[in-house]
Amino acid sequence: MNSDKKKKERVILVGCQFDGNEERFEQSMTELDGLVRSVNGEVIATLTQSRKKVEPSTYIGAGKVEELAALTEELEADLIVFNDELTTGQVRNVHRETEVTVIDRTQLILDIFATRANSREGKLQVELAQLSYLLPRLAGQGLALSRQGGGIGSKGPGETQLETDRRHIKRRMTDIERQLKTVVEHRKRYRERRKDNHVTQLALVGYTNAGKSTLLNRLTESDILEEDMLFATLDPTTRHLRLPSGLNVILSDTVGFIRDLPTALVAAFRSTLEELAEADLILHVVDSSHREYEQHQQTVQELIQELDVDHLPQLLIYNKEEKRTGAFYPDHRFPSVEMSAYNPDDVDKLAEQIERELIKQMLPYEVDIEPANGKLLSSIKTNTIVTSLEWMEETSLYKASGYVKEDSPLSTILRAIKNEQE
Known part of the structure; x- marks a missing residue:
C-alpha cells in the first residue's frame, strides 16, 4: 500500500452488467471504487458495459477493449481493475492491448487483506489465499504478476517467486498449512477451555464497514482501530464484556464480510470464523444508513449459512441510525435493535437487549x-x-x-x- 506522501496510482474501473439489475450493478461498482480508494488508489475513470454473457477472450467485447486501451493511454492510467474474477487468458489479452497492469476484484480484495493483516495467523491465512488464487493463473501472466514496485495488486507473499516456480509455491502452501494447523489447534483448545468453563460467548458479524469495531469499543471500552473504510480491521479480536446485571461474557469480533468474498479467503479464514460456532448469540451488525443495507444483510446471512451456524440465535443490530435518511424496513425474522454506536444511551440499551436474548436460552x-x-x-x-x-x-x-x-x-x-x- 502506498503511503499518502507517495503518488497515488491512477486506476480505471471496468464492469459488465449481465442480469439487468442496474441498481445492484451500480452499487457493486461504487463498492469497487471504495475498495480501490481504501488502498490509496485514485479512480480516474469507470468503463461499463451491458452484455448477455462474458466475452471469453477479454471479458468485455473487442470494441470496449479498444475504448479501454485509448482511455488508458489518454488518461495515463497505471492500473485497470475489473469488477469480477478474470481468467488468465482474459488478464493477458487485456494487458496486451492496454500495456498496463490488469487485476480483478478478487486480487484487489486479497491485496487489501494482505495490507491490513497484522497477526501472524492473519498474515498466514492471507498468504495462503493469495497462493491458492494465483497458482492456477501463473501461465502467461508475465507482467501482471511481476509488480515488485509496491503498487496495488502487488501485495504478494514477498520473496516467493510466483511467476516462475510452481513447485516452490506448492511447498510454501504446504508449509503455511502446517503452521496454520498449529495455530488452529491452539485456537481450538482455547475455545474448548472456554466451553468447559461455561463462559457465555457472543460473536460480532457484519458486512465490512458496518461499525463492528466501533460497537466493540463502545461496549467494552477498548481501543480497536475505527475508520470509515472497507476492511479497516482484519484480525479477529476478543474482549471481555460485563453486562448490566454483572454477567461476564466473551465478545469476539470477526473479519468483515463483503459481496462475492473470494472463495480462497473464506476457506483460509474458516478457522477464524469457526469462533461463530461456539457463540451463544450472534450479534449481526448492519449499517442501516447504507442504500444497500438489505443486500448487505442478505450477504452476511448467506455466509452464516455457508458456515453452518444459521441455527444459532441472532440479534440484528441496525447501526448508524444517526446517518439514516431513507425508508427503513427491519427484518422481522430476528430480534433487532436500532441504534447509533456513538449514543451512550443506545449502547446501554443494546447491552440490556443482549441480556434479554441470553435469558431466552437460560x-x-x-x-x-x-x-x-x-x-x-x-x-x-x-x-x-x-x-x-x-x-x-x-x-x-x-x-x-x-x-x-x-x-x-x-x-x-x-x-x-x-x-x-x-
Whole structure:
C-alpha cells in the first residue's frame, strides 16, 4: 500500500452488467471504487458495459477493449481493475492491448487483506489465499504478476517467486498449512477451555464497514482501530464484556464480510470464523444508513449459512441510525435493535437487549444463600443474570433470583440448594 506522501496510482474501473439489475450493478461498482480508494488508489475513470454473457477472450467485447486501451493511454492510467474474477487468458489479452497492469476484484480484495493483516495467523491465512488464487493463473501472466514496485495488486507473499516456480509455491502452501494447523489447534483448545468453563460467548458479524469495531469499543471500552473504510480491521479480536446485571461474557469480533468474498479467503479464514460456532448469540451488525443495507444483510446471512451456524440465535443490530435518511424496513425474522454506536444511551440499551436474548436460552432460579457462602454469591454475580438479590432480615439469608446457563455447573449447584430448601 502506498503511503499518502507517495503518488497515488491512477486506476480505471471496468464492469459488465449481465442480469439487468442496474441498481445492484451500480452499487457493486461504487463498492469497487471504495475498495480501490481504501488502498490509496485514485479512480480516474469507470468503463461499463451491458452484455448477455462474458466475452471469453477479454471479458468485455473487442470494441470496449479498444475504448479501454485509448482511455488508458489518454488518461495515463497505471492500473485497470475489473469488477469480477478474470481468467488468465482474459488478464493477458487485456494487458496486451492496454500495456498496463490488469487485476480483478478478487486480487484487489486479497491485496487489501494482505495490507491490513497484522497477526501472524492473519498474515498466514492471507498468504495462503493469495497462493491458492494465483497458482492456477501463473501461465502467461508475465507482467501482471511481476509488480515488485509496491503498487496495488502487488501485495504478494514477498520473496516467493510466483511467476516462475510452481513447485516452490506448492511447498510454501504446504508449509503455511502446517503452521496454520498449529495455530488452529491452539485456537481450538482455547475455545474448548472456554466451553468447559461455561463462559457465555457472543460473536460480532457484519458486512465490512458496518461499525463492528466501533460497537466493540463502545461496549467494552477498548481501543480497536475505527475508520470509515472497507476492511479497516482484519484480525479477529476478543474482549471481555460485563453486562448490566454483572454477567461476564466473551465478545469476539470477526473479519468483515463483503459481496462475492473470494472463495480462497473464506476457506483460509474458516478457522477464524469457526469462533461463530461456539457463540451463544450472534450479534449481526448492519449499517442501516447504507442504500444497500438489505443486500448487505442478505450477504452476511448467506455466509452464516455457508458456515453452518444459521441455527444459532441472532440479534440484528441496525447501526448508524444517526446517518439514516431513507425508508427503513427491519427484518422481522430476528430480534433487532436500532441504534447509533456513538449514543451512550443506545449502547446501554443494546447491552440490556443482549441480556434479554441470553435469558431466552437460560433457566430461571430462585434460592436462599447463606452469607457465609461468599464464593457462591460472587459466582452468581458474574456467571448468571441476577434479577434480584436481597438481604432477608427475618431469615438472615440472601434471596437471589435470576437466570443461569442450563449446562453450567452453577446450574446444578443452584438446583441442589433449591431442592434442599424445599
